[in-house]
Amino acid sequence: MTAVNDTKSNSAVLLLTGIPGLEDILLWISTSFCLMYVISIVGNSVILFIIKTDPSFHEPMYIFLSMLAITDLGLSVTTLLMILGIFLFKSREISLDACFVQLFFIHSLSCIESSVLLLMAFDSFVAICNPLRYASILTPPKIAKMGLVCVLQAVALIFPLPFLLKRFQYRRANVLSHSFCVHQEVIIYGLSIAILTLGLDSLLICLSYVMILRIVLSITSHMESLRALNTCVAHLCAVLLFHAPRLGLPVIHRFGNSSSHCSSHWLQIFLGYVYLLVPPLMNPIVYSVKSKHFRVRIIRVFFKCY
Numbered sequence: 001m002t003a004v005n006d007t008k009s010n011s012a013v014l015l016l017t018g019i020p021g022l023e024d025i026l027l028w029i030s031t032s033f034c035l036m037y038v039i040s041i042v043g044n045s046v047i048l049f050i051i052k053t054d055p056s057f058h059e060p061m062y063i064f065l066s067m068l069a070i071t072d073l074g075l076s077v078t079t080l081l082m083i084l085g086i087f088l089f090k091s092r093e094i095s096l097d098a099c100f101v102q103l104f105f106i107h108s109l110s111c112i113e114s115s116v117l118l119l120m121a122f123d124s125f126v127a128i129c130n131p132l133r134y135a136s137i138l139t140p141p142k143i144a145k146m147g148l149v150c151v152l153q154a155v156a157l158i159f160p161l162p163f164l165l166k167r168f169q170y171r172r173a174n175v176l177s178h179s180f181c182v183h184q185e186v187i188i189y190g191l192s193i194a195i196l197t198l199g200l201d202s203l204l205i206c207l208s209y210v211m212i213l214r215i216v217l218s219i220t221s222h223m224e225s226l227r228a229l230n231t232c233v234a235h236l237c238a239v240l241l242f243h244a245p246r247l248g249l250p251v252i253h254r255f256g257n258s259s260s261h262c263s264s265h266w267l268q269i270f271l272g273y274v275y276l277l278v279p280p281l282m283n284p285i286v287y288s289v290k291s292k293h294f295r296v297r298i299i300r301v302f303f304k305c306y
Contacts, residue, residue, distance in 0.1 A: 013093050013094070013095065013096075013174075014093070014094050014095070014096065014099050014174050014175075014176055014181070015092045015093060015094075015174065015175045015176065016082065016086055016092045016093075016094055016176055016178070016179050016180065016181075017092075017175060017176055017177060017178060017179060017269070018086045018087060018092070018179055019269060026087055029087055030084065030087035030088050033083060033084060033087060033277070034084065036277050036281050037076055037080050037084070037277075039281055039284075039285075040072065040073075040076045040277070040280040040281045040284075041073065041076055041077075043281070043283075043284030043285065043288075044069040044070075044072045044073045044076075044280060044283070044284055045069075045073070046284070046298060046301065047065065047066065047069045047284050047287070047288075048066055048069050048070065048073075049301070050294070050297050050298065050301060051063070051065065051066045051069075052066075054297060056293075057294075057297075060123050060134075060138040060143055061120075061123055061127070063140075063143050064116060064119050064120045064123055064143070065120075065287060067116045067119075067147055067150075068113065068116050068117070068120070068238070068283060069283070069284070071109050071112050071113040071116060072113070072279060072280035072283055072284075073280070074105065074109045075106065075109050075110070075113070075276060075279075075280055076280045078102060078105045078106055078109065079102075079106065079179075079180050079276055079277075082094070082102065082179065082180055083179045083180065086179050094181070096166070099176075099181040100162035100165060100166065100181070101162075102180060102181045103161065103162060103165075103181040104158055104159070104161065104162055106180060106181065106276070107154075107158045107161070107193070108154040108155055108157075108158040108159075109154070110198075110246060110275075111150075111153065111154035111157060111158060111193075111197045111198075112150050112151060112154045113242060113279070114197055114198050114201045114242070114243070114246075115149075115150035115153065115154070115197070115201060116147075116150060117201065117205065117235070117238060117239050117242060117243075118201045118204055118205055118208075119146055119147075119150070120235050120238075121204070121205040121208040121209065121235065121239075122208060123138060124208070124212060124231065124232050124235060125208045125211060125212055126138060127231070128212050128215055128216065128228050128231070128232075129211060129212065129215045153197075154197075157193055157196065157197060158193070161193075177268055177269075177272075178268070178269065178272045179272070179273075180272070180276065198243060198246055198247055199247065201243075202239075202243050202247065205239055209232070209236075212228075212232065215228075216228050216229055230290075233290055234286050234287050234289075234290035234291070237282070237286045238279065238282075238283050238286060238287075241278055241279045241282055241283070241286075242275065242279045245271040245272075245274040245275035245278075246275045248271055
């Protein structure tokens with residue numbers, strides 16, 4: 001996107017990018033995206049319904065999981081109409097103001113999800129390393145304060161971004177690099193946000209698991225240590241699904257010009273879809289598969305429906 005820092009033009013139109021070169025299979029792509037959105041929205045809604053209605057799930061771990069589900073629902077809803085509009089109706093145009101609104105919600109929700117994953121790592125750390133004080137450390141009021149801090153931090157970091165972008169002058173038609181509005185066109189600020197939030201959260205999650213491993217390896221019973229590690233598998237999958245593409249995207253935007261332009265562009269598009277579509281899709285599946293109690297409850301809900 002080309003911008004000049006002297007005057008501003010609010011009448012410019014931004015053009016979103018689909019998947020270049022795959023126009024022949026556009027119907028299959030749009031069908032796949034529709035299916036992914038349906039599974040994401042239904043899966044996360046079921047998780048929220050079960051946690052809300054079943055008192056046995058009113059525990060810190062499941063409260064954090066409900067926070068993750070709410071964030072994933074927000075990400076899905078924020079991008080749903082825009083991406084499906086491109087692939088189903090070839091509607092690529094978006095106004096500046098609409099793009100700035102979507103940009104704010106996408107990146108603030110991403111920051112919140114990163115923080116929630118960190119809180120879930122802290123939950124695993126307390127449960128394994130200090131189980132006797134688990135209930136007294138993670139009380140409902142403290143969990144509510146943690147959630148509020150996550151939201152306020154994300155809003156404080158992302159809120160200046162639309163106003164910084166509004167100061168620029170845009171051409172009548174600017175082609176964006178994705179099917180949604182991202183901040184990578186403003187490289188320095190975008191990379192700083194990634195380092196301050198996602199990078200720091202990733203580091204703290206790694207430190208949490210280093211301490212968890214120290215405790216687990218000190219357990220004499222092999223079965224007990226495996227049982228303790230098994231409780232962390234679902235969270236580790238969620239962390240990898242979210243952080244790997246999300247940290248890679250701004251780096252590729254920043255340093256992609258030094259490599260093959262075509263391969264870098266394709267990798268940017270691929271990682272963009274992965275980090276927005278895959279975590280909301282896979283998180284309900286991963287947690288349902290790893291938690292037998294949760295899986296049984298979901299099956300009961302669907303049997304009651306039918």
